Each structure stands twice: as structure tokens, then as C-alpha cells.
Amino acid sequence: MKHSLWLQTAYKRNAYPPLDKDVSCDVCIVGGGLSGLANAYFLAKEGKDVILLEKDEILCGATGHSTGKLTVQHDVVYADLIKQFGRENAKLYYEANRQAVLFGESIAEGDELRNADSILFSQSKYGTEKLQDEMKAYEEIGIPGELGRNSELPLKTEATLTIKREAQLHPVRFGQHLAKLAVQAGARIYEKTDVRLMDLKKRVVYTSSEHEIQFSNLSLCTHYPIEALRGLQILKLSVNRSYIVSCYANMPLQGQYISVDNPKRSVRTVYIDGKTHFLLAGESHVAGTEKATQIHYETLSFELRNTYQLEALKYGWSAQDPSTPDLIPYAGIISSSMPYVYINTGFRKWGLSNAIASARIITDQIVGRENKAISLYAPDRTGFGSFLLQALRNTGLVVKEFTGGHITRTDSPICTHMGCRTRWNEADQTWDCPCHGSRFRTDGSVLEGPATKPLDLN
Known part of the structure; x- marks a missing residue:
């Protein structure tokens, strides 16, 4: 496999132990990515006895293979959200993700997070029209966007749509820090602990090592949920794979960019331990449908050299992103018949802010606190x-x-x-x-x- 820049430059740490005995807890969380860790942190801070199970090592899945953007600008999305859900719900989506950005800023240390403008850019008349429609949606919702022509990239750019002072993460270092905070708050994290079976009626999770976890609530934060669940949204999630390449660069970009035209590209830089890395992402396809996937790395590497005049590929990795039918992730009770089982998935390539937003929603449901976004993210909402x-x-x-x-x-x-x-x-x-x-x-x-x-x- 190729190597993720984030995993290769993670903090040195001691592994969390595997589960070696039968235990019980208020909330059992399955999945050690950012969504699981945020769930663990928020719930532990509320005084809940929390256990998190990760079958490999924390943050080695989707989080460790992301682009590391923590932003409310999820491509061109708000105009579509207004059409599907109305202005108030589109605003709820924005506010939930804006709170996630602010949370990231509030806990990050060192180079785990830096602020950067989030910028959509067009290279065609059609793309510019999309930006204009999105700007109208920003104005209707109250998002502080700026429509203009502002780009550092060596590309022909017709228009840009900017949200200033968003955030970008080193997602693994940030996640490792969040894991420490969760443990300090009382959560128990177990790595190399694979879930073999779940008896939801008895509220028991069984591990491959033949240990049992008795729970009051279960939160499934796996990238694609475990199969044998009542009401599982198995046909409500599509899965796409996209690719990222990285190399050293001389100067960091002030913004983080996404093209609205085809081919879709995401561009950002990151400063790690005295070196600037340039990241270029794109080339997506339905997961598992292609064998000769090396061509996608080669295409992006070619662009690094010829468009951006940068040296050869240093790192390359790919990620899978489940999507729901209607742009909004699933976060909440999976079935009314089992109101103690929660699901958290379908982030549509925007898993950093949505992971945190979804963790807030699930936490508020478990502790009985009002959250206006609960119905918007509800897994049973899809018509x-x-x-x-x-x-x-x-x-x-x-x-x-x-x-x-x-x-x-x-x-x-x-x-x-x-x-x-x-x-x-x-x-x-x-x-x-x-x-x-x-x-x-x-x-x-x-x-x-x-x-x-x-x-x-x-």
C-alpha cells in the first residue's frame, strides 16, 4: 500500500492495550477514527462510562487518509441543501459544522491546526454560475462568503468563493491529542480489539478474543457500519474512493482550494516539523470497481510536476467515503425499535467537521439534551x-x-x-x-x- 503523510508523521505514542477481560459500560463505541474519538471525549466529559474499541490502531482508517480540511465549505452544497431541506435546515447544517471548526480550534496544540481561507474556484462559465448560485445560498443562510477572483494557484481561474479563517488539520496528530483528552476525561480505549458479534437485544458486544462488553448504549462509528443490524442502511450508502499525492514545496499556500469543474481537484499545503508539504487530491471512482488504480496516482503526480512545477511524488494514499442519498450524514438512533443503538457515517468526503458535529448530536441524544440538528442528521429521515x-x-x-x-x-x-x-x-x-x-x-x-x-x- 502507499503511505499516508499523516500516518508517517504522527506523534510517537504508546499503543492502547487490547481488551483482555469482560467489561461493562454506559456507552460502547466501535471505531477509533475521529468520529469515535470525538464521541468518546464528549460523552466522557458528560460523566458517562465510555469504552472505545478499535480493531487495528486508532486513526489509521478514513481519518488518517483524509485531506485534513476542517471547514464548513463542503464543496458546492448549500444551494442544494436549501432546495432539499429549506433555508433553516441548511443553516442548521452550517452551524453544526461551524461549531465543529471552533471546537477544533479550541483544543488543538502546536501544528495540529492552522487557520486558512477555504476557497472554491471555477475554470469555466458553468463553474462560475455554480459559484454565483452558491453565493446566493451563503447570503440567504448568513455564511460570510466573498465572491471574487482570488487564487494563488498557477491555474486559469475565472472566479472564487472564499470563506475566511477556516481551519486545516494534521488529522492524526489532532486525533491523537483528542484521544488523550478522552482518556483524561475517563474514557477507556482498546486497540487490536476486533468486534466479532453483537447481540443487540442482550446489549452485549463480543470480541474475537472471546471477551464481552455489556453496554447501555452502543455507538457505531465504523467507516461503513457492521452488517448484521436491524434497520441497517446497507442500501442507503454509496462508497467512493479518491486519491491524494504529496511532495515537498518551498512555500505554504494561504488558502485551501477545491475546483467546482471537472476534473475535481483539492489543493492545500501543510507545515510539519519544519517542512512544507503540498497535497493534491482527486481522481475518484466507485470503490472496488477498478484494478489498475496506479493510473490515478500517476495522473496526480504528473500534475504536480507539470502544473505546479514541484518535485516527484513523496507520499500517495487513498480513502473511501460513504455518502447518503441526500448530502447529510447519518448520526443518531438507527431504529426506533432499538433507541439505544446509534450510527455515525456517510460523511461524503467531509468527515472531519461532520465527525465532530455528529459526535455532538449523538452525545446530546444520549444525555437527553436538545440539539436542533438531531432530526436533520437522523438516520431514519430519508424518504x-x-x-x-x-x-x-x-x-x-x-x-x-x-x-x-x-x-x-x-x-x-x-x-x-x-x-x-x-x-x-x-x-x-x-x-x-x-x-x-x-x-x-x-x-x-x-x-x-x-x-x-x-x-x-x-
């Missing part, structure tokens, strides 16, 4: 029409890949989630499932769910 459309798309892909995969890729191992044939990812050296996004290492062990069991490579 039948949007669900049916997404289900048809995803089910069609599953059927196609299940039948076609078994015929044409007879040498590929079968995903242990729902029986689809995996596809070998040459660039990342992983087995990827095109049906629901599970990923496996070269030895067959699970890298990303919803699969919970390793591949049979024999």
Missing part, C-alpha cells in the same frame, strides 16, 4: 423516493458485480460480507469489494468493513 433511487443503483451494482465477478474473476477471493468477488487493487495492494466497499490486506485480513471476517485465500 422512500431517494432511498429507492439509491437502492436501485447500489443493488444494480451488486447484482452486476456478483454475477459478472464470479464469471470473469474466478481467481479473486470472495468477500466475506455478501459473497461478491473482490478485485485486486494494484496500487494500494489490497483486495477491494465493489459491492459495499470492504477492503482486505494482502494476507486477507479486514482493512475496512462492512466485512468482519478475513478472506479465504486458499
Whole structure:
């Protein structure tokens, strides 16, 4: 696999222990990314007895493979949110994520966070019209944006839409710091602790090492939720994979950028231990549908050299991003029949601010505090029409890949989630499932769910 800049430059730390006994708690959190750690911190601060389980090491999943942007500017989104949900709900989404940015600023230390302007830019008339529509949405909601032509990038830029003084993170160092704060508040974190089974009626989680966690509430903060849950949104999430490359640069950018035209590109710099790194991201596709993924790294690396006049690739990594049908993540009670089971997923490539915002929502639900965003993020909010459309798309892909995969890729191992044939990812050296996004290492062990069991490579 390629190497994430964030994981390669993480703080040195002692590992959290694996769970070695039966335990009980108020809240059991499954997943040690930023969303799980933020859940653990907020709940522990409320006096809840919290246990967090991570099957590998904390922050090594989506958080450690992100672009590290902590911002309310989630591409061109607010005009669409107003159309789908109305002005007040679009404003709620903005305010929830703005509070997440402020929280990040309030706890970060050293170079874990720096402020930067968030900037959308267009390179075509069509893109400029999109920015103009988005600016109207900003004005309607009350977002302090500026429409103009302000770019440091060596690109032809027709227009820009800027939100000043947003934030960008070293997501792993920031997450490691948040984990320490969670533990100081009383949370217990266990690494190398894989969930094998959950008995939701008995409120028990069973680990692969045959230990039990008795819980009052369960918060699922895995990237793609564990499969065997009542009411699981298994057909309400699509999964996309995108790529990031990085190299050394001479000067940091003052802004962090996203193009609104195709090809989509995300650009930022980060200053780590005396060196400036340039990050270029893009080249997305439906997870598990491509074998020759090296071409995406090569395309971005070519742009580094020829567009930005920077040296050859230093780091390259990729990430998977589940998306809901309607732009808003799922955060809250997964089913009214089990009001003690919570889900937290579907961040649509904006998992840093939404992870924190979602953790606030779940915390407020568990402690019984009012939060106006609860209904907006509720997992059961999606209407039948949007669900049916997404289900048809995803089910069609599953059927196609299940039948076609078994015929044409007879040498590929079968995903242990729902029986689809995996596809070998040459660039990342992983087995990827095109049906629901599970990923496996070269030895067959699970890298990303919803699969919970390793591949049979024999």
C-alpha cells in the first residue's frame, strides 16, 4: 500500500492495550477514527462510562487518509441543501459544522491546526454560475462568503468563493491529542480489539478474543457500519474512493482550494516539523470497481510536476467515503425499535467537521439534551423516493458485480460480507469489494468493513 503523510508523521505514542477481560459500560463505541474519538471525549466529559474499541490502531482508517480540511465549505452544497431541506435546515447544517471548526480550534496544540481561507474556484462559465448560485445560498443562510477572483494557484481561474479563517488539520496528530483528552476525561480505549458479534437485544458486544462488553448504549462509528443490524442502511450508502499525492514545496499556500469543474481537484499545503508539504487530491471512482488504480496516482503526480512545477511524488494514499442519498450524514438512533443503538457515517468526503458535529448530536441524544440538528442528521429521515433511487443503483451494482465477478474473476477471493468477488487493487495492494466497499490486506485480513471476517485465500 502507499503511505499516508499523516500516518508517517504522527506523534510517537504508546499503543492502547487490547481488551483482555469482560467489561461493562454506559456507552460502547466501535471505531477509533475521529468520529469515535470525538464521541468518546464528549460523552466522557458528560460523566458517562465510555469504552472505545478499535480493531487495528486508532486513526489509521478514513481519518488518517483524509485531506485534513476542517471547514464548513463542503464543496458546492448549500444551494442544494436549501432546495432539499429549506433555508433553516441548511443553516442548521452550517452551524453544526461551524461549531465543529471552533471546537477544533479550541483544543488543538502546536501544528495540529492552522487557520486558512477555504476557497472554491471555477475554470469555466458553468463553474462560475455554480459559484454565483452558491453565493446566493451563503447570503440567504448568513455564511460570510466573498465572491471574487482570488487564487494563488498557477491555474486559469475565472472566479472564487472564499470563506475566511477556516481551519486545516494534521488529522492524526489532532486525533491523537483528542484521544488523550478522552482518556483524561475517563474514557477507556482498546486497540487490536476486533468486534466479532453483537447481540443487540442482550446489549452485549463480543470480541474475537472471546471477551464481552455489556453496554447501555452502543455507538457505531465504523467507516461503513457492521452488517448484521436491524434497520441497517446497507442500501442507503454509496462508497467512493479518491486519491491524494504529496511532495515537498518551498512555500505554504494561504488558502485551501477545491475546483467546482471537472476534473475535481483539492489543493492545500501543510507545515510539519519544519517542512512544507503540498497535497493534491482527486481522481475518484466507485470503490472496488477498478484494478489498475496506479493510473490515478500517476495522473496526480504528473500534475504536480507539470502544473505546479514541484518535485516527484513523496507520499500517495487513498480513502473511501460513504455518502447518503441526500448530502447529510447519518448520526443518531438507527431504529426506533432499538433507541439505544446509534450510527455515525456517510460523511461524503467531509468527515472531519461532520465527525465532530455528529459526535455532538449523538452525545446530546444520549444525555437527553436538545440539539436542533438531531432530526436533520437522523438516520431514519430519508424518504422512500431517494432511498429507492439509491437502492436501485447500489443493488444494480451488486447484482452486476456478483454475477459478472464470479464469471470473469474466478481467481479473486470472495468477500466475506455478501459473497461478491473482490478485485485486486494494484496500487494500494489490497483486495477491494465493489459491492459495499470492504477492503482486505494482502494476507486477507479486514482493512475496512462492512466485512468482519478475513478472506479465504486458499
